[in-house]
Amino acid sequence: MASTDDSKGGACCHLVGWVFLALFYFAIFVVPMTLLPPDLADPGNLPTTCSVELTGFKGLQAASAPGATSPAFDLVVRVHNGHNFHVSHGGGDVVVSYAGVPVARGRTPSFGLYAKEAVALPVNATSQGLGVPEDLFRLLTEERSRGVAQVEVELKVAWEAFACDVDLDGGHPPRASACYKPTTIYY
Structure with a gap:
């Protein structure tokens, strides 16, 4: 029975790890690209x-x-x-x-x-x-x-x-x- 609790604890740690990585990716890459003005988000897009x-x-x-x-x-x-x-x-x-x-x-x-x-x-x-x-x-x-x-x-x-x-x-x-x-x- 102790082995069943360990496997649940390991799965929980893996899930927390994936959630952390997803939030990290979102915070580092997705949010800055949506908050930047269009000309900075796409370097080929310059202002008029x-x-x-x-x-x-x-x-x-x-x-x-x-x-x-x-x-x-x-x-x-x-x-x-x-x-x-x-x-x-x-x-x-x-x-x-x-x-x-x-x-x-x-x-x-x-x-x-x-x-x-x-x-x-x-x-x-x-x-x-x-x-x-x-x-x-x-x-x-x-x-x-x-x-x-x-x-x-x-x-x-x-x-x-x-x-x-x-x-x-x-x-x-x-x-x-x-x-x-x-x-x-x-x-």
Whole structure:
């Protein structure tokens, strides 16, 4: 009879050992893979990235200037789908700001990108107002004279928001500015 109790005790130890191994495997391999963002869980799956190139602008004069026109910006938005899946976008708002003040708005066209594809989208952002407010124009003139004037371009692509700081007088050929994920979006 003592041998029967020993066999039950050994089976119990084996069962506890298997349960422990299963929990260990689950804790070490399964849980971290489900808690990681998709781009870290699968190293081939990278986030969507954007850049913006300013190809031209007009209307950056004081609102009180004779013949003042509405600010307008010609942009090229480049989107790279780093994901391993299709990304579609039904078009979205683009806001061009200077010193935190929106000066023009536009929209990106609709597009779809398969895994790892990229696209360049022309965007024309315009304003309904004429010229730039006087105080803002003085700051703009000063920063342009020092070669440090930048506009911020905010946009949404698919389900993600992006912002880009674009040199206003970037030279020729214009260079693309990489976008980042902003902490707040103002539109």
